[in-house]
Amino acid sequence: MVALSLATLSATAAQAATDTQQSAMASAPAPAPVSELIDAVSIPYEQFKLDNGLTVLVHTDRSAPVVAVSVWYGVGSKHEPKGKTGFAHLFEHLMFNGSEHSPGDFFEPLQQVGATDFNGTTWFDRTNYFETVPSAALDTALFLESDRMGYLLGAVTQEKLDNQIGVVQNEKRQGDNQPYGLVEYEQLENLYPVGHPYHHSTIGSMKDLSGATLDDVKNWFTDHYGPNNAILVLAGDIDLATAKQKVTKWFGAIPAGPKVAAVSAPVPTLPAPLTKTIYDKVATPRVYRMWAVPGLDNPDYIPLAMGATVLGGLASSRLDNALVRQQKIAVSVSASADIFAQAGQFVIFADAKPGVSEEELGKALDAEIAKFVAEGPTADELQRASTVYAAGQIRGLDSLGGFNGKAPTLAQGLLYNGDPKHYKAELETAAATTPAKVKAVTAKYLSRPAFQLTVTPGERKEGGEDRGGWGAATLAAMTGAVAGEKGAPARHPAYYMAPGSEAGVTFATAADRAKVPEIGTIKPLKFPKIERAKLANGMEVYFARRDSVPTVSVKIDFDAGYAADPRDKLGLQSLMLRTMNEGTTDLDSQELAIAKERLGASLSGYASLDETSFGLDALVPNFAASLDLMSDYIRHPAFDNDALERARTQQLTRIKNEMNNPGAIAQRALFPTLFGSHPYGIAPSGTGDADVVAKLTKADLEQFHNTWLRPDRAKVFVVGDTTLAEVTKLLEASFGDWKNPTGPAPKKDFSATIPAQQSRVILIDRPSSPQSVIYAGRVLPHKGSDDLIVLESANEVFGGSFLSRINMNLRETKGWSYGVRSSIVEPDDRTTFTIYAPVQADKTGESIVELRKDLDAYTTGGKGVTQEELVRLVNGNVRELPGRFATAGGVLNGMVNIIENKRPDNYYETLGAKYTALTADQLDKAALADLKGNDLVFVVVGDAKVVEPQLKQVGLPVEVRKADSE
DSSP, rough: OOOOOHHHHHHHHHHOHHHHHHHHHHHEEEEEEHHHEEEEEEEEOEEOOOOSSSSEEEOTTTSEEEEEEEEEEEEOOGOTTTTTTHOOOOOOOHTSSOOOBBBBBBBHHHHHHTTTEEEEOOOOSSEEEEEEEEEEGHHHHHHHHHHHHSSSSGEEEEEEHHHHHHHHHHHHHHHHHHHTTTTHHHHHHHHHOOOOOTTSSSSOEEEEEEEEOOHHHHHHHHHHOOOEEOOOOOOSOOOOOHHHHHHHHHHHOOOOOOOOBBEEEEOOOSSSSEEEEEEESSSSOOOEEEEEETTTTTTTTTHHHHHHHIISSTTHHHHHIIIISSOOOOOEEEEEEEEOSSSSEEEEEEEETTTOOOHHHHHHHHHHHHHHHHHHOHHHHHHHHHHHHHHHHEEEEEETTTTTSSHHHHHHHHHSSOOOTTTHHHHHHHOOHHHHHHHHHHHHHSSSEEEEEEEEOOOOOOOOOOOSSOOSSOOOBBBBBBTTBBTTTOBTTTTTTOOOOTTTTTOOOOOSSOOOOOOOOOOOOOOOOOOEEEEOOOEEEEEEOOOSSEEEEEEEEEEEGGGGGGGTTTTHHHHHHHHHTTTBBBSSSHOOOOOOHHHEEEEEEEEOSEEEHHHHHHHHGHHHHHHHHHHHHHHHHHOOOHHHHHHHHHHHHHHHHHHHHHHHHHHEEEEEHHHTTTTTTTOOTTOOOHHHHOOOOHHHHHHHHHHHGGGGGGEEEEEEESSHHEEEHHHHEEEETTTSSOOOOOOOOOOOOOOOOOEEEEEEOTTOOOEEEEEEEOOOOTTTTSSSSHHHHIIIIIIIIIHHHHIIIIITOOOOOOOOEEEEOSSOOOOHHHHHHEEEEGHHHHHHHHHHHHHHHHHHOOOOOHHHHHHHHHHHHHHHHHHSSHHHHHHHHHHHHHHTTTTTTTHHHHHHHHHHHHOHHHHHHEEEEHTOOOTTTTEEEEEEEGGGGGGGGEEEEEEETTOOOO
């Protein structure tokens, strides 16, 4: 790649950028060249292939004693024929329900070995399974992955199939039940013709899911899950020789499957503009513009992605500047190129400011799109876009596995583009892309007819129950048949190509699968050394070195939080933080956004109940300049009137959105009920009350900022590729002259009496909800800084993990929910026990009965912690410790917990012994003392006409409220 010099870029930008951009460039520190950032992005790997076709990639990284295992299959929802939508995703669920040599739920052995980041996902083009395990447990992970690849079908039963159909259907309901939950159906069904591989959603249709048979499942497995259709990546504490030996042992004897039929997915063009309006429970109208665009198999996707970033992906984007800041007709805007293997969607939307009509917003949006198509981006805009992109890639490489780490990055490159190093080529191509290229490509696709969708506040005219399938149209030209559907069309000849056959190829000797492999010796956790310093103004600094990627993460905590909001000004701090993001005394909103983007820095303010925090993720070459920007951001907010009114409108819109979201509605009702006038008796989001937010003034924001954000209430936490000496020097330069205001620091008042409760049900009517959200809680007598390991462990058995009692009951046994959980919420002053259970509407009453029954059985019914549960809990918590701190984010969170809760520096290194010493009797006593009580309040958000009759069986008093009531 030939990189433009900074001088060349600056000269070009000076000619083309707006006056605002020029001002920001002049005042911002010079960033490192994009080429320097890209040079830092590297994932060395080695590759081999088994005789049965399994391709294996190995990346060695000895920074932590863990290995990320990532298995990618080249099968997704685009391979599903008519009548079988949702099968790829359904099968992903079944792959966790046990195999022939490990017949129980896969989460059991994975939790036993201390796996972290373990999950599976399905999308249009692929299905993947991943886990990060201690190095000593690699054989266990490979045994499990190979067993479900080669030895699954004997373990799949009708009972398991029926259960997972119910789980997936509740996952679909849960998504449909959210605001904008029907938009994806509209997008796919209108952009792609019936029968096109991307026409239907990955979740599929209720009808097709209900019709799945065991024969369907077996055929799907046989046709798609051979090793020759898979990529295995091992990243971490592993080398090539060891990988070859272990992978050959566990995978080598699995026969190759048939070659999966190639799918053709041409990018369609609408014959004419298509306009549609739907109604939903949303705060304000949202106007969409959408086009189908090429996928990863077409080089046009990179200019499209860069164009979308400039148009509406950056905080300084064209649409933000025009519609939100200047014309002030939109609350928020977005543009993205959602790129898949063979196609994608270019999606733009804008949320109307209250009082602005959909027509006015739509015209303004179209005008800005047309302007961008005609002009294209500037060189400076593209430089910022590529810097932000490169910075995101660098941060992602701090993780070995999971959703975005090194292992999935290598796998995606090979699967979609035939090259594990494609991430590097993509970065270089993006950085070298010219404004003329972006202009030409975006004009090519965005000049075509658009699908114009408007989502308007109102009652839905239809739900999602019948959506997600191929569509109602009859395809007379289609041929073939679906098993069990005589004469039904299965594949459209325009989209499916004849497969070859590789079935039966295998050479290795089968491994002994009589039992799950024993785990070797787990290397003990070595938590990084915490170093300390203090600035001249008294700010305390805590540092841990981590040099796996060239980044530095900074978190500055102030002892404030939402609990510091005056009771008559709830939402004040949230508004202050939102307004702080709109500029400083030296940089307006646009200039501040540009400054962050040019540095590749992620900088924001946020809060919890007890802390007001500011986070910075910086690149090492730009760390000093990023820290200066952070100081300006925290110390010198402008709070100008335009910024305040923009932030106010956004916060009021968010409050309205919360009142349309079933989970947020439940939280807004539960916590004020439990805590009353105590500072924790507020909406946990901290957004406050609309009437109050509407009246807050600039003086209110300034007073709160000056009162609570001061050096003597701050702690600075830093993790990254630097030293304490360098950090201290830079902090002194950026924060050292910050003086404390006169007078003592303020203190929060937690003296309010927490009201006594009696168990009851508060039903909040949300008509036409396909699911009910159950949120229950009780206040506990503990503080968040107390040693709560025993209580947390007792909760883990009841509802704190996937294998917990309530999740296995309502999800895995009954199939009434996509997942339920319970938690111990641990703010400073008082902790809370909560239960969260989204369930299908017609099972709401029975679900509450089951939750109460499980709690009674656990606490007073003689069904205390079993030896199996105790062993699993201890093993999982002890063995996962190295994986918990394998990233900078993990180390940062651990260090914050140690310091804020006044724990010893070796706290996490002592946890293993504490877990090992736990007894079932300890957990039973904690459960009885804190989980059981006659004051557990249930909030249910659902369709009252469906739910209220069911609540008679619960045996608790019922209070019915409207959805807009707090």
